[in-house]
Amino acid sequence: MLATIKHEKLNCWIQEVAELCQPDSIYWCDGTKKEYDSMMSLMIESGMAIPLSKRANSFLFRSDTSDVARVEDQTYISTLTQDEAGPTNNWIDPAELKKIMTDLYTGCMKGRTLYVIPFSMGPIGSPISKIGIELTDSPYVVCNMHIMTRVGTKVLEVLGTDGEYIPCVHSIGAPLAEGQKDASWPCAPIEKKYISHFPQENLIWSFGSGYGGNALLGKKCLALRIASAMAKREGWMAEHMLILRLTNPEGRRFHIAAAFPSACGKTNLAMLKPMIEGWKCECIGDDIAWMKIGTDGRLYAINPEAGFFGVAPGTSYDSNPSAMDSLNKNCIFTNCALTDDGDIWWEGFDGETPAHAIDWKGNDWTPESKSSAAHPNARFTAPASQCPVICPDWEDPNGVPIDIFVFGGRRASVVPLVNEAYDWNHGVFLGSTAASETTAANIGEVGNLRRDPFAMKPFCGYNMGEYFQHWLDMGNKLGEKAPRMFYVNWFRKSPDGKWLWPGFGDNVRVLKWMCERVEGKIDAIETPIGLLPKKENLDLNGLNISNDDIEELLRIDTEAWRAELSDIEKYFQQFGSHLPQPLYAQLENLRNRFK
Ligand code: OXD
Ligand code: MN
Secondary structure (H helix, E strand, O other): OOHOOHHHHHHHHHHHHHHHHOOOOEOOOOOOOOHHHHHHHHHHHHOOOEOOOOOOOOEEEOOOOOOOOOOHHHHHEOOOOOOHHHOOOOOOOOHHHHHHHHHHHHOOOOOOOEEEEEEEOOOOOOOEEEEEEEEEHHHHHHHHHHHOOOOOOHHHHHOOOOOOOOEEEEEEEOOOOOOOOOOOOOOOHHHHOOOEEEEEOOEEEEEOOOOOHEEEEEHHHHHHHHHHHHHHHOOOOOOOOOEEEEEOOOOOEEEEEEEOOOOOOHHHHHHHOOOOOOOOEEEOOOOOOEEEEEOOEEEEEOOOOOOOEEEEOOOOOOOOHHHHHHOEOOOOOEEEEEOOOEEEOOOOOOOOOOEEOOOOOOOOEEEOOOOOOOOOOOEEEEEEOOOOOOOOOHHHOOOOEEEEEEEEEEOOOOOEEEEEOHHHHHHHHHHHEEEEOOOOOOOOOOOOEEOOOHHHOOOOOOOHHHHHHHHHHHHHHHHHHOEEEEEEOOOOOOOOOEHHHHHHHHHHHHHHHHHHHOOOOOOEEOOOEEEOOOOHHHOOOOOOOOOHHHHHHOOOOOHHHHHHHHHHHHHHHOOHHHHHHHHHHHHHHHHHHHH
């Protein structure tokens, strides 16, 4: 296939990378099932992939213990000046970083194959889609990219002889000497892992990790960090948001895009099973939304991905039946436990806990074991097309028109179940101050409050203050046609520590309230923090919840909000002159409303 590629710039770049990394051979991926199968066979042979007898065409992988999650501390936004990367990103000067990484890349693919993966983020040919080319020495990455993106020859056809693409270089950083036996999960030691982005050149260089967002470069690296910087320059939006379609009993459709930090139930909300009659929810995407203003002036969203890379522990028929039904075949499981009858298992899985399993490290495990059977960040990679509630229009190249933006986080107190922004700028204030209490999935102490603006803290490819300005600018462009904005908190607890809201499928009750607000069917209560529901407008039919609990869920604790005001003020200071004036004005308005 190589001989037929007539894209000179692409060929030159591949040649350059090959000369640096010195692979034994170069293979161009065509995206076919045959290719996927042969890649898997290779990995079964090497001991890296374990076929699962209980799930058709599905495989289990166990990573190295040093390579289990995104490495935020070693993820860089390498702009010409540190100021352009801003206070929320790690920064190294591009020349210095390229020197460090060029040394690491030298000879790093010896004994291995360099795979060329042409992929499209978004439906091939959509005006919102982008093409990337990932060069990698990991067959595991090739198979995951087959599921998570659209890979193959068709992408090269769209690229033609001079089309634009985003170059992504990836190496696991583990060359093989002649005759050396390969590790079951080859990767570089932790201190040599670098996940680098050069947004001013639309370039990604990743070294040393084979796991998830560090290695599947279409996802967080391209579709969020590089795309957010492109979106700022080009006037569109790349957001860490799920997209869903909610249809009411009269058949009116609402499209909702929602941003939540990790471990706040994003995939569960994306595939929500409505607990109120007559409402239907369909999933368009569970992690990333790319949005552009259409010819009618509304904001249209596509899901740039083609699969789900979901956190496995906690996923069950109770929490997310549609996710579970997506996992019956054609999936890759990483760092899950293996049962004696050849299935996967994780903490929170339905049914009985197995009496014996092999844990994610490959050791015997029983319920008495001190450690968990699956790693807390164990993942499934599943084709989105297998989701039983996937929206028929999920691949519409024009996208779906967004009616509602939702922001949120995990807060045991202070923040009510839901409130609506007074206007766009107030909504941007809510998104920019979004915060969540850390969980086991975050680094650091559990229960600390971390500001995660628009859930983009780890994913914004430029100065966060400028990113806030971009949100304000988009609102100016959208005017009357802008989506309405809401802030939710499914995680509020009573003073004695019990969850006040059932969550999961019952969250549709809150989404229904939002839809009725958009339709102008109901009014709301003006409070200092935003517009809150009247109790009678929340559909609580069939829900066993006390009046006291509802009141607590909607309560505004003035003292706690005063403390929140000072915390926001302190947090805003880090952005210095990059913080847009309208956000200071919003803070001032909030303060005044509490007077
Ligand atoms: C993810 C994340 O993996 O946000 O999607 O961490
Ligand atoms: Mn995510």
